[in-house]
Amino acid sequence: DQQVKQNSPSLSVQEGRISILNCDYTNSMFDYFLWYKKYPAEGPTFLISISSIKDKNEDGRFTVFLNKSAKHLSLHIVPSQPGDSAVYFCAASVRAGGSYIPTFGRGTSLIVHP
Amino acid sequence: SQTIHQWPATLVQPVGSPLSLECTVEGTSNPNLYWYRQAAGRGLQLLFYSVGIGQISSEVPQNLSASRPQDRQFILSSKKLLLSDSGFYLCAWSVLAGPGQFFGPGTRLTVL
Numbered sequence: 293d294q295q296v297k298q299n300s301p302s303l304s305v306q307e308g309r310i311s312i313l314n315c316d317y318t319n320s321m322f323d324y325f326l327w328y329k330k331y332p333a334e335g336p337t338f339l340i341s342i343s344s345i346k347d348k349n350e351d352g353r354f355t356v357f358l359n360k361s362a363k364h365l366s367l368h369i370v371p372s373q374p375g376d377s378a379v380y381f382c383a384a385s386v387r388a389g390g391s392y393i394p395t396f397g398r399g400t401s402l403i404v405h406p
Numbered sequence: 407s408q409t410i411h412q413w414p415a416t417l418v419q420p421v422g423s424p425l426s427l428e429c430t431v432e433g434t435s436n437p438n439l440y441w442y443r444q445a446a447g448r449g450l451q452l453l454f455y456s457v458g459i460g461q462i463s464s465e466v467p468q469n470l471s472a473s474r475p476q477d478r479q480f481i482l483s484s485k486k487l488l489l490s491d492s493g494f495y496l497c498a499w500s501v502l503a504g505p506g507q508f509f510g511p512g513t514r515l516t517v518l
Contacts, residue, residue, distance in 0.1 A: 298449075324505035335496050335509030336450070381450060385505045390457040391438045392505040393465075398449035 295319045296384050298397035305404050311369040313400050315382030318363065322384035324392060325358060327367045330379045330399070339380075340367070372404045408433035412497050412510035419517055425470075425484040427513050429497030432478065437499040439480040440507060441472055444494040456480060457502075492517045 297316045305311045313327075323344045328336035342349040342356045342365070349356050355368045369376055379399040385392040409432045419425060431437050441453040452465045454472035462472050469488060473481045480497055494514055498507040 296449075326506060328509075333494075333512070333514070335498070335512050338506045338508065341506055383450075387505075390502060391455055392500065393455065394452065394505070394507065396442075396450040396452075398447075 294397075296382055296395045296397040298380075298382055298400045300400050301398070302401040302403070305372045305402065307374055307404055307406050308371045311367075311372045311376065311402055311404065313367040313369075313380050313382070313402065315365050315367075315397055316363060317365075317384050317395075319384070319386070319395075320363070321386050322395075323387060324385040325356070325365050326383045326385065326394070327354075327356060328381045328383060328396075329376075330381060336381055369402075372402075374404050374406050377402055377404050408499075408508065410497060410499055410508060410510040412495075412513055414513060415511065416514045417516070419487050419515065421489055421517055422486050425482070425487050425491070425515070427482040427495055427497075427515075429480040429482075429510055430478055431499045434478070434499070434501070436477060436502065438502060439474060440498040440500070441480065441482050442496040442498065442509075444496065446493070450496065454482070487517045489517050491515065 326341040327339040330336040340351050340354045358365045379401050381399045382397040383394040385394045411430050440455045442450045456474045470484050496512045497510040500507045
């Protein structure tokens with residue numbers, strides 16, 4: 293049973309346009325949500341996060357929106373650049389003892405065409 | 407600055423052979439450490455995490471084990487590999503108070 297779902301395995305966008313990556317979750321106990329970017333044969337890199345008490349967090353071209361009532365979050369990339377082409381993972385964390393325990397989605401492959 | 411190392415980068419092992427993957431972190435103290443596996447076409451599956459030396463929590467029952475003999479060293483082991491153990495293994499660390507994780511370069515394991 294997937295607690296974090298990224299229903300779009302791939303997304304294709306033109307350079308300069310907006311990329312919107314979506315993520316749905318089922319566990320209302322998640323208190324932190326994160327997005328990671330991954331290139332082939334490399335480890336993921338942390339992009340942006342949002343606490344469950346907020347509904348928006350912005351960092352440069354990247355904005356994450358959280359809709360708790362819908363259990364939905366999205367990552368907006370504006371404007372999209374060819375270097376943004378990668379797999380994007382959504383993750384949701386619960387705090388357990390001395391650690392945040394994340395659950396990852398299966399990823400969405402973003403391709404930005406020049 | 408903090409860095410995380412994993413080795414080897416790639417590994418091809420026969421079924422039934424043992425496994426030892428090592429991860430070390432530099433530039434930080436008392437990190438939380440994690441082992442993940444990414445199987446082909448799948449997301450990141452958390453295998454083990456550790457909040458301190460000798461403290462290991464297992465998320466998924468399997469033929470793998472983990473150990474943390476030193477503060478910044480995390481080892482993933484198996485006594486007998488299965489075909490289904492093939493995948494991309496990632497080590498990650500985080501600070502105690504933060505939810506974000508920093509990943510190593512990964513090890514591509516192929517079990518034949």
